[in-house]
Amino acid sequence: MNKNWPLWEIFVRSKNGLEHRHFGSLHAADAEMALENARDVYTRRSEGVSIWVVESKHITASNPEHNGELFEPAQDKIYRHPTFYDLPDDVKHM
Amino acid sequence: MSEAQQNTNGAERSLSLEEIFEQRIANDEKIEPKDWMPEKYRKTHIRQISQHAHSEIVGMLPEGNWITRAPSLRRKVALLAKVQDEAGHGLYLYSACETLGISREELYEQLHSGKAKYSSIFNYPTITWADMGAIGWLVDGAAIINQVPLCNTSYGPYARAMIRVCKEESFHQRQGFEIMMTLCNGTEVQKQMAQDALNRWWWPALMMLGPTDDVSVHTEQSMKWKLKRKTNDELRQQFIDQTVPQADILGLTVPDPDLKWNEETGHYDFGEIDWDEFWQVVKGHGPCNKERMNARVGAWERGTWVRDAAMAYAEKQQNKKENQAKAV
Numbered sequence: 001m002n003k004n005w006p007l008w009e010i011f012v013r014s015k016n017g018l019e020h021r022h023f024g025s026l027h028a029a030d031a032e033m034a035l036e037n038a039r040d041v042y043t044r045r046s047e048g049v050s051i052w053v054v055e056s057k058h059i060t061a062s063n064p065e066h067n068g069e070l071f072e073p074a075q076d077k078i079y080r081h082p083t084f085y086d087l088p089d090d091v092k093h094m
Numbered sequence: 095m096s097e098a099q100q101n102t103n104g105a106e107r108s109l110s111l112e113e114i115f116e117q118r119i120a121n122d123e124k125i126e127p128k129d130w131m132p133e134k135y136r137k138t139h140i141r142q143i144s145q146h147a148h149s150e151i152v153g154m155l156p157e158g159n160w161i162t163r164a165p166s167l168r169r170k171v172a173l174l175a176k177v178q179d180e181a182g183h184g185l186y187l188y189s190a191c192e193t194l195g196i197s198r199e200e201l202y203e204q205l206h207s208g209k210a211k212y213s214s215i216f217n218y219p220t221i222t223w224a225d226m227g228a229i230g231w232l233v234d235g236a237a238i239i240n241q242v243p244l245c246n247t248s249y250g251p252y253a254r255a256m257i258r259v260c261k262e263e264s265f266h267q268r269q270g271f272e273i274m275m276t277l278c279n280g281t282e283v284q285k286q287m288a289q290d291a292l293n294r295w296w297w298p299a300l301m302m303l304g305p306t307d308d309v310s311v312h313t314e315q316s317m318k319w320k321l322k323r324k325t326n327d328e329l330r331q332q333f334i335d336q337t338v339p340q341a342d343i344l345g346l347t348v349p350d351p352d353l354k355w356n357e358e359t360g361h362y363d364f365g366e367i368d369w370d371e372f373w374q375v376v377k378g379h380g381p382c383n384k385e386r387m388n389a390r391v392g393a394w395e396r397g398t399w400v401r402d403a404a405m406a407y408a409e410k411q412q413n414k415k416e417n418q419a420k421a422v
Contacts, residue, residue, distance in 0.1 A: 003402070004197070005401065007189075025192070029401075030404075030407075030411065030412070041182050044178065044182065
């Protein structure tokens with residue numbers, strides 16, 4: 001038998017109030033082992049209070065070659081930002 | 095879009111993919127796994143990152159040798175934690191390397207077959223407890239000098255791994271220096287032991303920073319890709335300049351009769367490095383090359399059934415879950 005352990009992506013919440021952040025990846029036979037390994041590999045110095053593991057194959061990523069279509073339309077929509085609107089200086093609290 | 099932006103975009107369209115890529119690196123932009131990159135960039139990064147990962151993994155062996163014989167519980171937990179960190183560093187780096195489209199299996203295969211190299215310093219033996227001090231102080235010291243500039247390297251996953259590695263590395267060096275300090279403040283025999291370890295590790299530590307600039311084949315390209323921010327000779331000088339005063343504090347003598355402070359350059363002058371020895375060790379003829387590879391390959395092979403069993407168990411659990419779901 002020669003089945004390699006699949007790859008998992010590891011997300012760690014460093015403290016309550018913060019979101020889980022991608023920390024890296026590792027190999028493990030199943031989700032439970034991925035959690036245990038993630039604890040040893042990524043939180044040896046109290047870096048986390050919560051861990052998520054996701055098998056890498058379940059992540060769908062956008063293709064950087066399509067970044068133009070995906071992200072450029074936002075660039076000319078400056079009216080979505082508060083500074084687009086002209087207000088006199090003596091208007092306060094806005 | 096402003097007119098200026100349109101112009102730059104228009105100009106970029108006429109550039110080749112490779113030129114755009116080089117420009118991004120020149121602008122200090124990071125390259126991420128799915129971005130287009132020249133084949134040579136990918137290959138060079140696989141080579142360097144995997145070499146680095148292999149060094150962490152093989153680097154556990156000379157120190158693992160002393161865990162059971164550490165002189166106190168304090169020393170033992172520290173050494174254990176250090177070796178565990180090295181396993182962790184290896185894992186950060188292997189997974190960074192895998193983002194370049196090479197599997198963990200292939201990486202191990204390259205190490206085990208001797209196709210991939212690891213740092214030549216780990217082919218020297220650790221014959222006394224003082225070697226644990228000298229390794230932490232000198233080997234980790236040299237590693238830090240090598241690694242800190244890599245936190246800004248152009249390949250995102252490598253840079254992120256290095257930031258984590260560097261944060262953890264300084265404890266390694268400090269615990270090594272503390273071991274040396276304690277020995278130097280001990281009996282005459284203990285002090286001699288520390289001196290002997292320095293004598294044996296000093297030159298290999300200098301070699302660890304790589305061949306001199308005039309013969310280093312990868313330096314120029316690597317500097318361009320920010321895979322290297324300083325040349326080997328610059329790093330070596332920096333290491334010597336900061337380590338010699340530390341040896342003075344310990345009251346030890348650096349084993350180089352030509353070592354002398356140069357008031358004019360503001361650096362230490364140092365003696366000739368025995369590069370024949372370096373190349374001998376790199377080519378596999380160091381004192382422990384065989385022993386290290388046997389230990390590594392043996393551990394991997396003896397672990398096969400464990401890895402297979404874990405996989406079989408995971409599949410069994412998965413099937414059980416699926417069957418239960420069907421039954422409902």
